Amino acid sequence: MTDILIVEDNKELSGLLSDLLRAEGFTVSAAADGEKALSLYEKYGARLILLDINLPGMDGFAVCRKIREIDNVPMIILTARTEREDKLSGIVLGADDYIEKPYDIDILIAKIRGIFRRRLAIDTLSDGSISLDLAGETVTKDGRNVPVTAKEFELLRLLMENKGQTLGKEFIFGRIWGSDSESELQTLTVHIKWLREKIEDDPKSPRRIVTVWGKGYRWEG
Amino acid sequence: MTDILIVEDNKELSGLLSDLLRAEGFTVSAAADGEKALSLYEKYGARLILLDINLPGMDGFAVCRKIREIDNVPMIILTARTEREDKLSGIVLGADDYIEKPYDIDILIAKIRGIFRRRLAIDTLSDGSISLDLAGETVTKDGRNVPVTAKEFELLRLLMENKGQTLGKEFIFGRIWGSDSESELQTLTVHIKWLREKIEDDPKSPRRIVTVWGKGYRWEG
DNA sequence: ACTGCATTTAATGATTTTTTAATAAGTTCC
DNA sequence: GGAACTTATTAAAAAATCATTAAATGCAGT
Secondary structure: OEEEEEEOOOHHHHHHHHHHHHHOOOOEEEEOOHHHHHHHHHHHOEEEEEEEOOOOOOOHHHHHHHHHHHOOOOEEEEEEOOOOHHHHHHHHHHOOEEEEEOOOHHHHHHHHHHHHHHHHOOOEEEEOOEEEEOOOOEEEEOOEEEOOOHHHHHHHHHHHHOOOOEEEHHHHHHHHHOOOOOOOOHHHHHHHHHHHHHHOOOOOOOOOEEEEOOOEEEEOO | OEEEEEEOOOHHHHHHHHHHHHHOOOOEEEEOOHHHHHHHHHHHOEEEEEEEOOOOOOOHHHHHHHHHHHOOOOEEEEEEOOOOHHHHHHHHHHOOEEEEEOOOHHHHHHHHHHHHHHHHOOOEEEEOOEEEEOOOOEEEEOOEEEOOOHHHHHHHHHHHHOOOOEEEHHHHHHHHHOOOOOOOOHHHHHHHHHHHHHHOOOOOOOOOEEEEOOOEEEEOO
């Protein structure tokens, strides 16, 4: 996985940025339009996306939304100062930050470093005695490794990422199985059970994954 | 309750909007004229209303006023650029925002997201020693967790959102059970009782949920 | 193709919420 | 005070939802 994916149609600017960022020690890949950006991201992923709003074809807004559908990788929006503010406020919601062109490369790098510090220091997701290694897809409980399956890992991660929030069964199902899946909601129930067997101290009276009657489940931690 | 109620007589436009908003993950309902809009709103409610000004029969201004009489749900007014400004300034007072036709769908979506974020970011609803966590769907009293059922939560939320206002029994019932429900009004009375058991200091003489004789109930806080 | 594991389905049992219905208690108004 | 009406209380039935189990299916690696 590369560190930074640059989505920018101006080749010159894109090349310059690549060089500067590589000089800073990041690995960089670049896409000149939205379609390429998406396919690159789907194939290789990225730890951070620099996204120009004015793109030929699919514009930056669409790219942002599409990527958000996949997952919530950090994004920094590159935008011309003339962009209408209300338009921006919307996009910035989905993004982590934005910067106006023409921008100071030092500020950009500072922002990038900031995001890397904030988000990527977290390659484990811990709560109490349960800890997820997001890279290795392993789970530990009280320091001891707990073998979980792929689906169980995804499920646990989704719950833990939304600690304290009640997630509807349909919502969870849509996220993990895809909302167009043929499978039954019941399947989720069963996976919840397996998970509880593995990570609850007393699976009979679960304290971490609590069920919210008529709604879904919630990670209490 | 649906997320967004579209009030627009142009079927084509209304359908397009529905599709786009649904694609964004909102639930959507639509009305082609003011009367339908009102009855839909009374029956099912909505978290946000998109309101066209030029409607057959009762115009958008009237719809806006009528709905404002019921409660203060966020509204975005859709208006033709040629609309007289003074007329607009009045309506925009009652609404949260307005947008001129022909409008950029991205801007509209940004506005919607903005409103949802601003209004719904308030994910706790507190009054005195009672506090609702809207995301987690939990209730605390004096910091201690009080387990409530889904219906109880909805009921409490409705009451607290309208602090100091007397809500008619039929109104409450319509909001939570749906006005076309088969159930009896008596059911509401029983739920009020369960709620009082859980959140009143002395359920025998309720101070938070007071009954307004012959009308309904009121949250005093 | 076989094996082992992950996933899904299906059936059953257990639990919780919601509703109903009957009765008691309280208000209003004459 | 008493009739008429409204709300509170209770207990129990009904409905809905979730947990559990076991067995079937799918799938990757050998």
